Amino acid sequence: MDISLDLAGRRVLVFGGALAARRVLARFLAAEAIVYLASVPVDGHPPERPHPQVRPVEYPHFPHGWRDLVSAVDLVVLVEVSAATERIIVDACASQRVWLSREPAASVAPLGRVTLVGGGPGDDGLLTMAAVQALRDADIVFYDKLSPHDRLDEWCPGAEHVDVGKTPGHHATPQAEIERMLVDSALAGLTVVRLKGGDPFVFGRGGEEVVACREAGVPVTVISGVTSAISVPAAAGIPVTHRDLSRVFTVLSGHAPLSENELAHLAGLGGTIVVLMGIGTLPHLTAGLARHGMRTDMPVAIVEQGFSARQRTTKARLDTITPLAAKLGARSPAVLVIGEVVRLSEHDDAASDELLQAIASNAEH
Template identity: 75%
Template sequence: MDINLDLAGRRVLVFGEPRRARRVLARYLAAGATVYLATTPVDGRTPDRPHPEVRPVEYPHFPHGWRDLVSAVDLVVLVDVSRAIDGIVSDACATARVWLSRERAAAVAPLGQVSLVGGGPGDVGLLTLAARRALRDADVVYYDRLGPTDRLADWCPGAELIDVGKTPGHHAVPQAEIERMLVASARDGHTVVRLKGGDPFVFGRGGEEVIACRGAGIPVTVIPGVSSAISVPAAAGIPVTHRDVSRIFTVLSGHAPLSDTELAHLVGLDGTIVVLMGIGTLPHLAAGLARHGMTAGMPVAIIEQGYSTRQRTTITSLHEVAAVAGALGARSPAVLVIGEVVRLAQQDDTAAVELMRSAAELADLG
């Protein structure tokens, strides 16, 4: 059962080993509580606190001291304590009529791990359950600008959040440095999440980060995400395949111009073409496809800010798309769809916007 409590200003007493209780402590600190940590001394000294804001508390020396200790707080939390301590604290809380909770301990290991997490196209409703679990368990999150980031503080309270996002033509943190940071954080024993927009392995450079982690001996897993290559056209009512219209689709990066050979192959496939990051090279792409035989009237969709309440879909033809994009001031993030399936698109984005609002409301309820 999930119970939402306003813990701002409340006193919370946590029993548990500091490192194993680190996420629990961070979560209550992020909720605005005054947090105390009671833990067994090791070799006559109190273990180091994982957070400087946490206030240390000594174990009671007398039986009645347990009741007095829990009576001074509003909530008691047990994190992987011994059966004996569990029984003593439970009895004391029952006598003092103080709320008691048992929470899962964080993993403790000399070496941490990295999870590459796909965040989808940006709408929180498309973030998978596996992604939410990874964020919940994270000590450090390295995130991109296109991922769902507005509620990161809620999803992973107490985690260190580091923006390593790139914008077109500007990489504030080079890829090699991102890989170094992931490895360094894991070597410090942290559970690390690399949160990306879309899917980590669809033009997300996830493969490079997996190789870097494996090369350094860091355990790494990949949690797939909903790719904008399929979800954004869908939000505009465009299926990338459709019976008797298109039985093949190709996803390509428009980050750099395609060669003549690549352009000729695309035209020869006679299927749907989905272009990510393609606004900057759109004139070259349109001219190249036409030069290799694609008809001037082939429909093209430009979907900006896809799967958001700011979504704008513009439908035009291959012959006119470059001029139309320039006149509209089309900007990234945008997805281009080229092919006969574009004729199946919605005439406007009203239904898509309503879908986004509904998804956001459901996510808030969850």
């Protein structure tokens, strides 16, 4: 059951240590609730100082004090209490008919952790449930320009958001510096999320960040994301594989020009070619594939700004796509698709069947 409540101006009493309850406190503060925190000293130390906007309260010292305490608020949230105290609070809430909720405690270990999160191609709806939960638990989020970051205030209220500014062809923060910030934040005990567009392990340099964390002794996990290599062509109606047209697809980075040997192997492999970050090297790629035997009438598509209101698909042949892209001012972020599957986006189901029959007939002859 998913219940949404308007908590603006409502009184919320949280039980737990300020550190353990920090994510819970941040969410209720972001919802504009009036937040109270009841925590007890640990090992003889005074209670941790909560957020300046959180109002501390003391545990009651007499039995009916619990009923008085919970009756003064609209919602009670249990984060970190003993079993005996929980039973007292549950009974008090039941007798006073006050809503009661339980929330998991955030880590208070001296060593934090890093989670690399794939944010998908930009559509909020393509974030996985695991990605949303990781953001919800984060103390600090380092994000790229191409990641879905417009709703971070909603997904992880109270967390620090750090723009590391990576866009195609422009890295505002050097990769080594990003890795240092991830490690330093985790060593300070924070729960860290590194939010990337697409999938962290598909040309996202996620492997380098995992190695940096492991070398520093920082726990690190990876949450896969929907890669633009498949989803963006699909948004344009292009399947990267099709039983009768393409039994293999190759994904490559167009960040740097391919060697002659790589071009020769790529041209001879067949199937579908998907290129990420390939606008800058498009002339080199198309000329090289043609030079190594690919048909000049091979269909090519450029899908720009996938999953946005500015999405645009440009289709042409291998020998005409480069001048057309230049004329139209095609720009990154974009996904290139080379192969017969591009033709399928031009037809409805009946026309696609006719196309496939014609291709099969030509192959037989």
